[in-house]
Amino acid sequence: xxxxQTPTSASDTNSTCEYMDAEGEPDNETELSAGxxxxxxxxxxxxxxxxxxxxxxxxxxxxxxxxxxxxLSPNASAATGQSKDLAASVESxxxxxxTSAKTEDRxxxxxxxxxxxxxxxxxxxxxxxxxxxxxxxxxxxxxSLHGNEDKLVTLxxxxxxxxxxVQMGQDAITSIHAGGIKFxxxxxxxxxxxAATRTNMSIQxxxxxxxxxxxxxxxxxxxxxxxKIFEKRKNFDLRRLLSGSERxxxxxxxxxxxxxxxxxxxxxxxxxxxxxxxxxxxxxxxxVNTIQSNCSKIKNLVFAVLIANNKLIALVRxxxxxIHPADLRLIFxxxxxTESFKSSENWTPIxxxxxxxxxxxxxxxxxxxxxxxACLLLMSVDRDAFHTLSEAxxxxxxxxxxxxxLKAINDELEQPFNVKLYQQVLGVPELRHFLYKPRATAQxxxxxxxxxxxxxPEFERLEAIYCSLLHRIHNSSRxxxxxxxxxEREVVLAWVTATYELYAVFESxxxxxxxxxxxxxxxxxxxxxxxxxxIRNHATF
Amino acid sequence: xxxRRTGSGPTLNFKAVxxxxxxxxxxSLVLRYMEDxxxxxxxxxxxxxxxxxxxxxxxxxxAQLNIWDTAGQERFHALGPIYYRGSDGALLVYDITDQxxxxxxxxxxxxxxxxxxxxxxxxIVGNKTDLEEQRAVSYETALRYAQTVxxxxxxxxxxxxxxxxxxxxxLTQLMLEHHGNKLQHDASSLxxxxxxxxxGISEDIDTDADNAGAAAEQRSCCGI
Numbered sequence: 001x002x003x004x005q006t007p008t009s010a011s012d013t014n015s016t017c018e019y020m021d022a023e024g025e026p027d028n029e030t031e032l033s034a035g036x037x038x039x040x041x042x043x044x045x046x047x048x049x050x051x052x053x054x055x056x057x058x059x060x061x062x063x064x065x066x067x068x069x070x071x072l073s074p075n076a077s078a079a080t081g082q083s084k085d086l087a088a089s090v091e092s093x094x095x096x097x098x099t100s101a102k103t104e105d106r107x108x109x110x111x112x113x114x115x116x117x118x119x120x121x122x123x124x125x126x127x128x129x130x131x132x133x134x135x136x137x138x139x140x141x142x143x144s145l146h147g148n149e150d151k152l153v154t155l156x157x158x159x160x161x162x163x164x165x166v167q168m169g170q171d172a173i174t175s176i177h178a179g180g181i182k183f184x185x186x187x188x189x190x191x192x193x194x195a196a197t198r199t200n201m202s203i204q205x206x207x208x209x210x211x212x213x214x215x216x217x218x219x220x221x222x223x224x225x226x227x228k229i230f231e232k233r234k235n236f237d238l239r240r241l242l243s244g245s246e247r248x249x250x251x252x253x254x255x256x257x258x259x260x261x262x263x264x265x266x267x268x269x270x271x272x273x274x275x276x277x278x279x280x281x282x283x284x285x286x287x288v289n290t291i292q293s294n295c296s297k298i299k300n301l302v303f304a305v306l307i308a309n310n311k312l313i314a315l316v317r318x319x320x321x322x323i324h325p326a327d328l329r330l331i332f333x334x335x336x337x338t339e340s341f342k343s344s345e346n347w348t349p350i351x352x353x354x355x356x357x358x359x360x361x362x363x364x365x366x367x368x369x370x371x372x373x374a375c376l377l378l379m380s381v382d383r384d385a386f387h388t389l390s391e392a393x394x395x396x397x398x399x400x401x402x403x404x405x406l407k408a409i410n411d412e413l414e415q416p417f418n419v420k421l422y423q424q425v426l427g428v429p430e431l432r433h434f435l436y437k438p439r440a441t442a443q444x445x446x447x448x449x450x451x452x453x454x455x456x457p458e459f460e461r462l463e464a465i466y467c468s469l470l471h472r473i474h475n476s477s478r479x480x481x482x483x484x485x486x487x488e489r490e491v492v493l494a495w496v497t498a499t500y501e502l503y504a505v506f507e508s509x510x511x512x513x514x515x516x517x518x519x520x521x522x523x524x525x526x527x528x529x530x531x532x533x534x535i536r537n538h539a540t541f
Numbered sequence: 542x543x544x545r546r547t548g549s550g551p552t553l554n555f556k557a558v559x560x561x562x563x564x565x566x567x568x569s570l571v572l573r574y575m576e577d578x579x580x581x582x583x584x585x586x587x588x589x590x591x592x593x594x595x596x597x598x599x600x601x602x603x604a605q606l607n608i609w610d611t612a613g614q615e616r617f618h619a620l621g622p623i624y625y626r627g628s629d630g631a632l633l634v635y636d637i638t639d640q641x642x643x644x645x646x647x648x649x650x651x652x653x654x655x656x657x658x659x660x661x662x663x664x665i666v667g668n669k670t671d672l673e674e675q676r677a678v679s680y681e682t683a684l685r686y687a688q689t690v691x692x693x694x695x696x697x698x699x700x701x702x703x704x705x706x707x708x709x710x711x712l713t714q715l716m717l718e719h720h721g722n723k724l725q726h727d728a729s730s731l732x733x734x735x736x737x738x739x740x741g742i743s744e745d746i747d748t749d750a751d752n753a754g755a756a757a758e759q760r761s762c763c764g765i
Contacts, residue, residue, distance in 0.1 A: 221616070244563060244585030244614045340568070340590065343576070344610070348588030349620065365588065383623055386591070 119147050120155075129258035131196040132213065135159060138235040142191070143246065145253050149239075163192055175203040186210040189223060190230040191238075199258060200464035202471040205270060209253065212269065212326065215353045216252050219330050220245045223357035251337045252329075257460040262453070264446050265310065266463060270470055271437050271501075273444040274328045277311035278418045281531040283408045284314060288539045290399045291316045294392050296541050300382040301389070302361060304541075307335055308374035308413055312443075315538040322538065324354035325442035335375050341365050342373070345393075347386045350379070364389035368397045372406040373413060417448040420532070424525055425450075428518050432490065433462060434504040436526055438534060445526065445533045461489070462505065469494040469503050484512065491515060552595075553604040555716045558624045561634035562645040563613030566668040569699035570634065571610045574709050579700050586612045589624055596713055604713060625653060629716040630662040632708070637667040637696065638675040643683065650690050662715040663692035666708060670698040
């Protein structure tokens, strides 16, 4: 009961402070939103267990997707006409790679004081391989991957005009192809998200990326909170509520070669999956049992997630509930972006949009110990559960230390890559890289990047190969089962069976028979070692 | 009862919370105090961090400080009660170069006064004294405000390591004094209760933070 009092009196207190707003907007709006946020948290706690909206959300996604391709046709000519303007204004997103990376304090930095600054004549900005823009339906800038979004109002105006023009015809703009650039559009809940790229990413892949960003925003604000804000004020400046979270959005988007990053992370996004931390089966099941036995009595605990090095060690969940890979990626992103989790115990609200887009879970986040850099998240619907979960975490760490599990995790962490996988890959020098994803789980196995893909230009080519393979395999109008292609510099194979998807890249000198032989060998090995590299079922409390 | 509790019992446990607008240096103060480090790059705290530190008191007792470092962004404001509800002390931090952040301190003071009454020791902290030339809130203004609301006022620079350890020492001392007073108070009210059983206010006094406002009021009428 006493909790009930708190929000009202808290917001009362606030509404007396008329100065709070630095931007000169009406202050009670701020207060209201804070109040709403709180009530939502409350609301979520009561509702969260009641019903899951995951399926509902899937339906929504489904209809969107089916609308996509045809959607443009009635207005195609008109849209393309306008697209020329847009294309002209973003004219040469030149192919040249740019090394300029956006820094953390972009907004506050003294980088561009000139109001007249024009990005359209800035070769660095135009040279970026990928742009992402987010604005509200009212045209207010929210985010730009490169450059200060405030200086892009002209471009945002064009985007808004395009979107609303197509909307007038009871339609929705999906994409524009112009001047060698693909523009993907997405409209969700008063937000307009646009991706522009010259890379090989397909429109669907761009849209997947846009939806990841959208979920990142929901994860910070929740769907209902954001809806309420825009209902109240169409032209609300959402940046005020997202402040501090820009780095999460940036990290989510900057995981590919367009930001000069050479890592396997992009492939988890492209395959809509996560990666699993390799561990002997007995170690993993000891870890799971330890988490179960120390958490089973804690009410309201929904998920326990153990992560190391951006890979999943274990996931224990409340009966009947599961985490979608998109939600898991948000969790990985949060951990990856937050160094400060390492130095303390933390308590953070997080919305997992695929689980419930209207409410927050409260996560106890901490690393197991100073000498074991695995991060444990205990997620509860109870916002006052910190100390209970903190004690549980202590017990878990202690038990894991005794059972040598911490050591097992450390042994694996200390290796630059998984030894057995490395040996396996070394055994087939012609196999340069592969992606293996069992169809039963959203988990991905891929070997470390090695020569020649350690250099950025070569990695870009690898990324382009996978983008194109994945796009053709998953093409909704004409899905393929098997692709074998001899390219100038490599031989590539994509193969979908009832149990797995495999994408492999070979030296250009191998012939078909050899490829088949090697793939066969690889598959047999993976099946034998399956439980080291994949988690079949996530345990429940 | 009071002797048993104030005596050389186990380690004393104090809880404190840092509140204030984003970017004023809450995390930097904690980092300086805990690890004697300073990070020039600003990374917004998007969570509440819980750290503990064992300290020796002047009378050679040991105490454990449990410190909540909270997120300053507007959207986290509503979560404040989770952290200040059980706290014995609060550091209300602002940036001396930023007038708005000082106003935010005032709003926290109002909220804490209303929710916790005199249950919580307050220290207002003007951080970033290394940026003296950009100062927007004068020492006198802040000090005068602090005095009117019964709070202490301290200025620090987490960057230059000025006044940080003194700040946490002062905090510990305040919470210790408050703890002592509370025990005495509890003892006297118990006596009062046993003397005239009709008053029956002891439950209120022992309730924790949640009813703090009410408890504080009750207390003032029985504390004669």
